[in-house]
Amino acid sequence: MIELDPPLRALRDRCRDAAADLRSRALSVDADPADMADHLDSPTLAMVRAASTPKRFQDPSGWQGEYTDSCLSRAVASLELAGGDAGLLTANTGPALAGIAVDALGSETQQEFFYGSIADGRTWTFFAMTEDARGSDATAMETRLDPDPDGGYRLFGAKRYVGNGSRGATGVVFARTGRSPLSIRAAIVRCPTPGFAGHALEMTGLRGALISELSFDGVHVPREMLLGAHLPASRRGIWGASRTFNVMRIQIAAMALGVAFAARDYVCDQRPGWSGHELTTARLAAARALLYDAANEVDLSPDDRRTPSIAKLHLTDLAVQVTGWAANALGPGSLLLHPLLEKWCRDVRAFEFMDGTSNILRLHITHGIATRRPTS
Amino acid sequence: MRDMIDECEQTAYSAGLAAGLAVALAEAPGITPPGRVAAVPTAALPPGWAITPASTVGHRMAGQEGISFATTGGPIGPVDGQLTQFCAHLGAVRLGVTRRLLEWAVEYLSGRTVGGEPTISKQLVLGVLADVQTAVEAARRSLQVSGTVPAAVVDVHDRVTTLDWEAAKLLGASGYVAGTPTRSAYVAQLTANCWLPREGVS
Numbered sequence: 001m002i003e004l005d006p007p008l009r010a011l012r013d014r015c016r017d018a019a020a021d022l023r024s025r026a027l028s029v030d031a032d033p034a035d036m037a038d039h040l041d042s043p044t045l046a047m048v049r050a051a052s053t054p055k056r057f058q059d060p061s062g063w064q065g066e067y068t069d070s071c072l073s074r075a076v077a078s079l080e081l082a083g084g085d086a087g088l089l090t091a092n093t094g095p096a097l098a099g100i101a102v103d104a105l106g107s108e109t110q111q112e113f114f115y116g117s118i119a120d121g122r123t124w125t126f127f128a129m130t131e132d133a134r135g136s137d138a139t140a141m142e143t144r145l146d147p148d149p150d151g152g153y154r155l156f157g158a159k160r161y162v163g164n165g166s167r168g169a170t171g172v173v174f175a176r177t178g179r180s181p182l183s184i185r186a187a188i189v190r191c192p193t194p195g196f197a198g199h200a201l202e203m204t205g206l207r208g209a210l211i212s213e214l215s216f217d218g219v220h221v222p223r224e225m226l227l228g229a230h231l232p233a234s235r236r237g238i239w240g241a242s243r244t245f246n247v248m249r250i251q252i253a254a255m256a257l258g259v260a261f262a263a264r265d266y267v268c269d270q271r272p273g274w275s276g277h278e279l280t281t282a283r284l285a286a287a288r289a290l291l292y293d294a295a296n297e298v299d300l301s302p303d304d305r306r307t308p309s310i311a312k313l314h315l316t317d318l319a320v321q322v323t324g325w326a327a328n329a330l331g332p333g334s335l336l337l338h339p340l341l342e343k344w345c346r347d348v349r350a351f352e353f354m355d356g357t358s359n360i361l362r363l364h365i366t367h368g369i370a371t372r373r374p375t376s
Numbered sequence: 377m378r379d380m381i382d383e384c385e386q387t388a389y390s391a392g393l394a395a396g397l398a399v400a401l402a403e404a405p406g407i408t409p410p411g412r413v414a415a416v417p418t419a420a421l422p423p424g425w426a427i428t429p430a431s432t433v434g435h436r437m438a439g440q441e442g443i444s445f446a447t448t449g450g451p452i453g454p455v456d457g458q459l460t461q462f463c464a465h466l467g468a469v470r471l472g473v474t475r476r477l478l479e480w481a482v483e484y485l486s487g488r489t490v491g492g493e494p495t496i497s498k499q500l501v502l503g504v505l506a507d508v509q510t511a512v513e514a515a516r517r518s519l520q521v522s523g524t525v526p527a528a529v530v531d532v533h534d535r536v537t538t539l540d541w542e543a544a545k546l547l548g549a550s551g552y553v554a555g556t557p558t559r560s561a562y563v564a565q566l567t568a569n570c571w572l573p574r575e576g577v578s
Contacts, residue, residue, distance in 0.1 A: 030433055135548050137490050161549040202554040204562065207433065211549075320541060328534075328574050332411025335434065335569045336445050342434045346562070349541070353549040359500045 002292040008076050011067055015077045018044040019084025023262075023340075026085035030343050033091060033207045034167070034200065040093060040122060048081065049094035049121055054103065057115035068103075071247050071302075075254040075295035079288070082258025083265075086347055089255065090163055091208030094118060097127035097163070097248055098172040104244045105186055105227035105236070113225075114188060117170045126168035128159035128189075128214055135357075138184070138238055143175040145187065145221060153177070153226065155189065155219040161353070165212030166198040172227070173216070174238065184238040188225040195219040205346025242305065248355045249308040250295045256312075256319035256351040257287055259344050263326040266341060270330055280325055287318050309364040312356065319348040378520050381468040385516065388472025393560050394419065394442030396469035397567065404462040408453030415567035418444040434566060437554065441563040445570065455573040457524065463572055464523030467532045471512055471519075473564045474539055477557040478508055481546040504546060508539050515539075526573065533568045540565065 004012060021044040029039060039045060050062045058066070067077040081089055095102070095118060102114045118125060134140045143157025155175060165171070169191050177183045189196070195217040200210050228236030264280055271277075294311035297304065323345045327334050335342040352358060363370075380403055388396025394417040401407070401416065408414070416422060418439065425446040430439055438445065453459060482505065488495040495501060515532045522528035540561035544551045551558040 027432070130549065132550075133488065135488065135490075140489075140491070204437070204552050204554055204559065205433075211552075324534075324537060327569055331574050332409060332572060333413040333570050334411075335566050336413045336428070337411075339432045339434070342432060342566070346433070349544070350552060352545055353552060357548050358545055359498075362500060 001289050002072070002296045004076065004292070008073060011073060012076050012080055015067075015080035016083070018047055019081055022081060022084030022088040025088055026343065027339055029085075029087055029091050029208045033087075033210050036091060039088070039091070042088075044081070044084070045088065045092045046121065048089065048092055051077070052095050052099060053115060054111070057111070057119070059119070068099075070295075071250050071298040072292065072295040074247065075250050075291055078251050078254035079258040079261070079291065082255035083262045084258075085208075086255045086259050087206055087208030087343070089208075090206055091210065093122055093124050096125050097244075098125035098170065100244050100247055101127060101172045101186055101241060102188070102227065105231065105240055106188075107227075107230045110188065110225070110227060114170060117190065123170060124164040124168040126162050126165045126171035126212075126214075128162045128165060128171055128173040130159060130161045132158065132160040132213070138174070139181050141174065141176060141184065143173070143216065145175045145177045145185065145226070148220060152223045153187070153221040155187070155195070155216040155221050158213065158215045160213040161201075162198075162212050162214055163209040165210075165214045166200040167210060167212075168198075173214075174241070181238060182233055182236075185236060186227045186241065187221045188227065189216075189219060189221060193219055204349070205343070206350035209350070243302045245355055246298050246302060246305060246308045249312040249361075250291070250298055252351050252354050253294070253308070253312040253315040254291055256316045256348055257284070257291055259348050260284060260287070260315075260319040260322040263323045263341060263344050266338070267326045267329045270338075274329075276329060280322055283318060284322065287315055291315060305364040306368065309356065309361040312351075313358055313361040313365065316348070316351040317358070319351065323348050380465055381516065381519050381523065384465045384468035385472040385475075388469040389475050390472075392442070392476075393469065393473050393564050393567070396472055397443070397466070400462060400465035400469055403465060404458055407458055407462055408448055408450065409570055410453055410455055410459060410573040411570060412452065413445050413447055413570055415443055415570040416446050418442050421446060424448060437559055438563045438566060440555070441560055443563055443567060455526070459571075459573065460524060460526045460529055463526075463529045463533070463568075464519050466568060466571055467515070467519050467523075467529060467536065470533065470536045470540075470561075470564045470568065471516055473557075473560050474508070474512060474536055474543065477540060477543045477561050478505070478512075480557040481505075481543050481551075484547055484550065501546060504542055508543050511535060511539050527575075530572055530574070533572055537565050537568075 051067045067073040145153040148154045171189050172186050173189050174186050196219050198212050198214040200212045203211050294307045297307040384400050387399045398417045398420045427444045427446050485496040518532050544558045
């Protein structure tokens with residue numbers, strides 16, 4: 001079982017302190033996620049932007065340090081910050097999931113371009129993988145990059161359920177250059193640009209993410225914006241991105257657990273001295289140990305899909321259970337009398353479909369069993 | 377009791393949550409919630425009740441389902457036989473909503489493929505559908521047989537909340553878009569949250 005070392009404990013404590021700022025803005029962003037004008041200068045959101053940016057791209061006058069140098073540090077920070085509000089975290093400008101993809105697949109030049117394009121602190125990014133008809137079956141995606149006779153590529157297709165897609169100015173879009181699985185590639189796309197359209201979907205929860213649908217009708221993609229050209233063919237596209245998904249799943253699991261802890265803490269605040277939280281508290285403590293162990297495992301074995309899948313499957317389910325428990329613990333009408341709790345009940349359900357539904361995760365967890373050869 | 381269970385479920389199944397709730401409330405004149413707020417059909421607000429301002433996203437979602445949250449200004453209602461019976465009827469309403477959600481999920485999954493095969497044919501999916509259908513049947517019998525037992529009625533509601541979530545998960549992200557039957561199921565959960573007494577909590 002992982003014990004946090006002093007730097008990670010310091011990171012945990014700093015993020016825990018910063019979470020209160022997110023909490024104070026939570027209901028406002030939930031009500032109107034498109035209106036972020038009063039929130040982007042939040043000290044916590046500024047810290048998250050800086051800390052999720054690699055050190056070499058950080059503004060030297062701002063935060064010094066990062067929490068993206070390991071999956072474990074991401075998990076520690078995400079858990080604490082989501083305890084403030086997960087919706088605010090997903091509403092923030094900055095590298096977010098697209099940054100994880102660029103870090104994994106981008107050349108040094110591409111990383112410089114990407115981080116330079118968002119250095120103003122006012123630029124949203126997006127990560128566009130899912131398609132409406134294909135869901136989690138990424139290998140069946142239909143969005144395509146056709147060679148452009150004038151150079152580079154033309155992007156055709158549509159993506160759905162893309163966080164901050166309609167307001168993002170820089171994004172990573174996955175598309176195929178041919179029919180084989182190896183032909184699925186990722187490209188940096190800058191917006192607005194001719195042929196690009198995006199609009200936000202009205203979602204039930206985690207509304208800060210401004211989940212959107214995007215369409216591409218011949219969007220020009222310069223050749224140098226295609227990620228992974230410097231990598232072996234097997235690591236350039238969807239297979240190379242699998243490490244990205246492992247990190248994302250840990251981060252989403254951490255956010256789910258952060259909301260669950262918030263709900264537990266809220267109940268304890270409302271019912272001081274009540275011992276009815278003990279079983280929930282014990283489960284949450286065990287879940288945090290599982291999260292830290294899984295994050296550390298991703299750092300040690302970044303290609304292993306099973307461990308992060310177990311973490312996300314359990315923690316997202318637990319978060320739904322705990323918010324439901326909290327609603328019951330605060331009695332009749334609790335979801336109307338405690339708007340944050342009602343919001344958390346909606347928010348935690350979003351983690352289910354982000355970067356792998358439960359059924360997809362179950363397939364990853366049992367892949368080794370399903371493909372095992374019988375012993376004679 | 378059994379006829380009302382059937383009527384509440386069928387009304388919600390065919391006409392939606394608000395219609396089902398109206399049938400259940402009509403059978404319980406003068407009932408008051410065990411907490412400070414009640415969920416009622418907007419179109420059939422009981423006399424003397426005042427709708428609370430729609431200040432949250434949850435309120436908005438409820439409004440789109442024809443449900444409002446209201447207060448009487450009077451004392452909190454007693455946890456008695458009438459409340460238990462009403463909550464049993466409300467449980468039946470929720471079963472009707474669950475069946476609508478399940479049908480939506482089947483229709484949605486029937487139109488999709490994974491790896492070239494219909495998603496609906498996948499064992500993981502069929503297993504969930506079977507489990508939810510089985511649990512709906514079991515929950516209905518619980519209401520019919522034990523609808524006067526407070527703990528049994530609360531248990532049915534908690535099971536329905538779980539069933540709705542299991543069914544909603546089959547829809548992936550599409551079930552999270554406002555306006556789908558998952559919204560009805562969520563608002564039904566909010567409705568039950570107002571009316572269900574919880575042991576040791578007031």
